[in-house]
Amino acid sequence: MDLVAVEGLSKSFGVKVIDDLSLSVSPGDALGIVGPNGAGKTTLLNLVAGDLRPDGGRVLLEGRDITSDRADQRCRAGIGRTSQIPRPFEAMTVFENVLAGAVFGSGFPLSEREATEPAAEALRRSGLLAKANRRAGALTLLDRKRLELARALATQPRVLLLDEIAGGLTETEVGELIDTIGSIRADGVTLVWIEHIVHALLAVVDRIMAMSFGRKIAEGDPETVMNSPEVQEVYLGVAPG
């Protein structure tokens, strides 16, 4: 059975941002989503994570309709996410940020003592352990991105939605991030990753979906999709020849 599926999803903010989109992700999949700015990628993620409600269509988690569930319910059901613009709890320490995810984000609330180990593990994997007791508001962009990842990991997700987590980072930093995300995948966490930095995506995912104007224009193995005329046209501005 599909782990996550969306069926005929539509969302409009005056103009159609997501237009009758369907998609399914099996357990263990690593799906990359590409498309130009304004293609509706982040909106799609927000609809799956529950930050937005669709105008039409359904979102399913293991066959269960979760379209009317709130974001916090979907998180506890196993959907973790990072945000394109990091939203750390600035007045709290890095550890407290991650602890919040570990305590509240898994299926049932853990005690802080029970949550300490998963929180420390999420910090270690994200490379933030040595900054655990700093104030989150004082972090650099790279560390804020790492904190997004650590918090999402601490919720022990079954599917992790990554929204342009490599954006704004240097090549070296992107390389570190690829290693981290690759190891998360190796642990069996299903990934849905939106990214403009295509080589980062290609290093980890095994399937790519390309979007344009809220519609799916191609889906399949990365090489075929990236070389398809439709994607070349919308993504690189190359007319199919």
Add this chain to the structure above:
Amino acid sequence: MSVRRTGQPAAPGATAYRISRSTAESKAGLAGSALLVIVLFTLPWWDSDGSLQTPLVVVLYYLGLAQMWNLLAGFAGMISIGQQMFVGAGTYALLQFAEAWGLDPWLSVPAAGLVAAALSAPVALFAFRLSGGYFAIGTWVAAEAVRLLVTESNDLRGGDVRSLTRESLGDYSLETRANVTYWLALALAVGGTAIVVVVLRSRVGLALRSVRDSEDGARSLGIDVIRTKALVWVVAAFWTGCAGAVILLSAPSTTAASAFSVSRWMALVIFIVVIGGVGSTTGPVLGVLVFWFIDEQLSDAEAWRFIVLGGIAAVMAIVAPRGLYGLIQRWRPLQFFPVRRRLIGPGADSS
């Protein structure tokens, strides 16, 4: 141990990590607080002329009110300007229980708190739909609506001056009444501070501070935002209602205009918290000391008290938005109440 959904291998030395909350100054802070509470508790025995006891009743119930408002505004991001509705509800509940029904006035104090808590539920149903400035205005409007209902009510007669009579205060002597009222005010202050510390140390506190910093971020980590807010909203209403009852015991006459006064029970409370430091447990304590000092200097001029305290609060909001406590923190990051969590273990920083 936790259930690992993702089957992540446990880190080497899987029980190596723990949380520490206390710091050297928080241990000193707790010991000092305990000593202060004991000294204050015994005050009726050594302050025989009541020269400290009488003003302290006011200072202490204001501290209780300030801690509760700070819990909402400072730690949950719920800037209510309607807490006077729970003060008034507590006051009128006590009048009803003790005066109309003849119940014991002291035991009626927690019952008055329950009335305020019950009132907070329907208010939450509409106020929680609002956020930021609209929440502030919404709570104020609700408080005014409750004040008008009490004023117009034939049973509560909020338009008249009403008093706790000698009968409803039972056979208690004047001295006993003064002492018990003082101890109740002390309980409001100490209990109010303890509630905030206990909440912040608990998981609810972790959720609250998350919600304050980013509601969307909190939701994406599985935190039920509405439930978290509702919990502290009701707790604050209960405690504020108890304060309303104690306020009546300390000055046994009231009108709805006075019991639901936005300037006395809201503006002054906001000034105290802003001066002391929003979002810290120590802040309201510092703020109430400033309030006490100003109050002593300007005891003959009610209007000047508002002008001076409001002026200080306005200046503080601009030059030191985290209040006196924030100024102390700039000098040294002291934490007198142990509410922050530090991760202790291999690889974790010790800052």
